[in-house]
Amino acid sequence: MLNYKRYKRNPVLNFPERTWPDKQIEKAPIWCSVDLRDGNQALIEPMNVDEKMEMFDLLLRLGFKEIEIGFPAASQIEYDFLRKLVAENKIPDDVKVQVLTQCRQELVDRTFEAIQGIKNVVVHIYNSTSTLQRDVVFNKSQDEIIDIAIAGTRMVKEHLADFDGNVQLEYSPESFTGTEVDFALRICTAVQKEWDHATDAPIIFNLPATVEMNTPNVYADQIEWMSTHFEDRDNIILSVHPHNDRGTGVAITELALLAGADRVEGTLLGNGERTGNVDILTVAYNMFSQGINPELEIEDVKEIVEIYERCCKMHVDMRHPYAGKLVFTAFSGSHQDAINKGVHAMQERGNEYWEVPYLPIDPADIGRKYEPVVRINSQSGKGGVAFVMDTVYGYKLPKKMQREFADVIQYISEQEGGEVEPQKMMEAFKKEYFENKMPFELVFVDIDDNMANDETHVSLDFKYNGKAIHSEADGNGPIDAVKLAVKQCVPQVDFSVLDYSEHSLGKGSGAKAAAYIEMRDNRSGNITFGVGVSSNITRASIRGMFSAMNRLAKKAKDYV
Ligand SMILES: CC(=O)SCCNC(=O)CCNC(=O)[C@H](O)C(C)(C)COP(=O)(O)OP(=O)(O)OC[C@H]1O[C@@H](n2cnc3c(N)ncnc32)[C@H](O)[C@@H]1OP(=O)(O)O
Numbered sequence: 150m151l152n153y154k155r156y157k158r159n160p161v162l163n164f165p166e167r168t169w170p171d172k173q174i175e176k177a178p179i180w181c182s183v184d185l186r187d188g189n190q191a192l193i194e195p196m197n198v199d200e201k202m203e204m205f206d207l208l209l210r211l212g213f214k215e216i217e218i219g220f221p222a223a224s225q226i227e228y229d230f231l232r233k234l235v236a237e238n239k240i241p242d243d244v245k246v247q248v249l250t251q252c253r254q255e256l257v258d259r260t261f262e263a264i265q266g267i268k269n270v271v272v273h274i275y276n277s278t279s280t281l282q283r284d285v286v287f288n289k290s291q292d293e294i295i296d297i298a299i300a301g302t303r304m305v306k307e308h309l310a311d312f313d314g315n316v317q318l319e320y321s322p323e324s325f326t327g328t329e330v331d332f333a334l335r336i337c338t339a340v341q342k343e344w345d346h347a348t349d350a351p352i353i354f355n356l357p358a359t360v361e362m363n364t365p366n367v368y369a370d371q372i373e374w375m376s377t378h379f380e381d382r383d384n385i386i387l388s389v390h391p392h393n394d395r396g397t398g399v400a401i402t403e404l405a406l407l408a409g410a411d412r413v414e415g416t417l418l419g420n421g422e423r424t425g426n427v428d429i430l431t432v433a434y435n436m437f438s439q440g441i442n443p444e445l446e447i448e449d450v451k452e453i454v455e456i457y458e459r460c461c462k463m464h465v466d467m468r469h470p471y472a473g474k475l476v477f478t479a480f481s482g483s484h485q486d487a488i489n490k491g492v493h494a495m496q497e498r499g500n501e502y503w504e505v506p507y508l509p510i511d512p513a514d515i516g517r518k519y520e521p522v523v524r525i526n527s528q529s530g531k532g533g534v535a536f537v538m539d540t541v542y543g544y545k546l547p548k549k550m551q552r553e554f555a556d557v558i559q560y561i562s563e564q565e566g567g568e569v570e571p572q573k574m575m576e577a578f579k580k581e582y583f584e585n586k587m588p589f590e591l592v593f594v595d596i597d598d599n600m601a602n603d604e605t606h607v608s609l610d611f612k613y614n615g616k617a618i619h620s621e622a623d624g625n626g627p628i629d630a631v632k633l634a635v636k637q638c639v640p641q642v643d644f645s646v647l648d649y650s651e652h653s654l655g656k657g658s659g660a661k662a663a664a665y666i667e668m669r670d671n672r673s674g675n676i677t678f679g680v681g682v683s684s685n686i687t688r689a690s691i692r693g694m695f696s697a698m699n700r701l702a703k704k705a706k707d708y709v
């Protein structure tokens with residue numbers, strides 16, 4: 150049995166004044182990508198300079214204006230990467246490059262060496278402030294921990310004189326979620342006083358969920374408490390840096406935005422230490438799904454996944470929100486049926502808003518339009534089969550025919566196991582409806598419509614069990630005339646046409662017609678559909694008749 154008593158409950162802030170539960174997210178925050186720093190430091194094989202460059206280019210294309218590119222004092226590769234960005238003039242004027250450093254003189258000195266030549270830079274200093282780290286890592290009192298932060302701030306300030314670009318200071322009370330809020334406030338205020346508006350840019354206080362330690366409402370309370378207790382809130386950018394230890398990194402980010410956060414640090418697809426940083430893409434796509442402009446250019450999620458997997462050597466899970474291979478796929482019959490109906494309702498009504506059951510966004514909006522939306526296995530129903538036949542191949546199966554063909558597909562799935570891909574479905578469709586030429590095979594048909602007496606004359610060549618037959622008849626239309634022409638040469642035939650429908654396949658001069666004939670064998674009572682395709686609509690329907698006749702004959706077995 151699990152020994153849950155080894156774990157004590159984390160304290161919950163008592164903050165009944167909270168207002169965040171009644172708020173809504175209204176606009177995108179300032180995004181800061183930490184892919185090249187927190188994401189990179191957590192990789193089994195950190196990115197090399199070329200991979201970092203590819204990732205940096207992607208982040209620029211996605212529209213990030215703040216990018217933490219690394220911890221340049223920590224390793225030669227991070228230092229070299231930064232220098233390469235400068236040497237190759239890779240940093241656009243409207244983009245701030247962010248660098249992380251501990252509050253240690255040699256590291257701050259080296260950081261300033263690395264950033265020479267950058268126009269806009271965020272220098273990010275941090276030290277750990279939680280009760281646990283104060284005790285077991287630093288063995289220091291609160292005041293001594295504050296001294297580290299003040300010293301770090303002073304080190305940055307002292308470098309301003311020898312630096313040409315614009316510096317913005319960011320301070321993180323690292324392990325904030327395990328820190329008493331009044332102490333976090335005290336240390337931030339001390340940093341702010343020491344900084345004393347040393348540059349024009351507002352100071353960034355970044356309150357990280359370095360480790361997620363509680364339910365998302367607790368983090369929201371901590372953020373709102375800080376936001377409403379800062380002395381000089383107007384001159385502060387309140388940033389959050391969520392991790393995902395409890396699997397609620399996205400939730401705490403969204404609640405932190407309700408609670409007053411202005412800025413979010415995170416990574417694409419949630420790479421980062423342990424369970425990762427918050428996945429910025431999910432937060433952004435969630436906003437998008439609510440009609441809010443996420444202010445990132447994220448309409449091609451497949452490209453992002455491809456570059457991410459290559460540079461980070463990580464794999465995106467099939468169920469990953471928005472980006473996973475299966476997230477716009479429905480296997481089960483009732484979901485497929487509902488998607489099918491939802492898509493048709495949207496088309497018919499010309500909806501202003503996207504509203505399709507089970508699909509919170511239109512996959513096409515984020516570059517997923519060429520993927521099969523519905524995949525078919527033994528759990529699938531007629532709706533899904535009809536959806537694939539329509540969206541992939543353009544066949545709009547009549548409602549009554551959907552059950553018949555879905556049974557064919559289900560049989561294949563059960564016999565062979567697993568998924569029936571669209572191509573296999575089409576092969577089955579052709580085999581069922583087009584390829585069977587026994588006992589009836591249409592060879593030639595000539596149709597003459599007599600407008601005066603509203604009759605149609607057909608001249609028909611067909612084979613019955615391989616024997617060539619010529620027959621002519623008059624009927625009240627081509628279908629009736631063909632039926633009579635067949636019957637007078639094959640007297641045992643007793644078929645009735647119950648229903649007929651057609652539509653065009655494709656567009657323009659190359660378009661064809663697809664005709665569906667529902668037919669009954671009056672002797673056995675069996676009913677089936679036949680399908681015919683031709684560039685000529687009458688020929689399509691006659692082919693459909695022959696298709697249905699062969700299917701009925703196969704069922705009755707005594708025609709052959
Ligand atoms: C939550 C986060 O992700 S924070 C970012 C973490 N990222 C990284 O650490 C990646 C890059 N880091 C490194 O490469 C190395 O840690 C370096 C180069 C920065 C420093 O290396 P080293 O000095 O060899 O080792 P280390 O990091 O263990 O240093 C620990 C010392 O720094 C002190 N320290 C830790 N954090 C800070 C800080 N923010 N400010 C000042 N001193 C600090 C510790 O108290 C400890 O002091 P001690 O030696 O007196 O006990």
Ligand SMILES: CC(C)C(=O)C(=O)O
Pocket residue numbers: 187249275321323324355357358359360390392
């Ligand atoms: C440096 C800080 C912001 C950090 O990475 C964390 O707390 O996770």
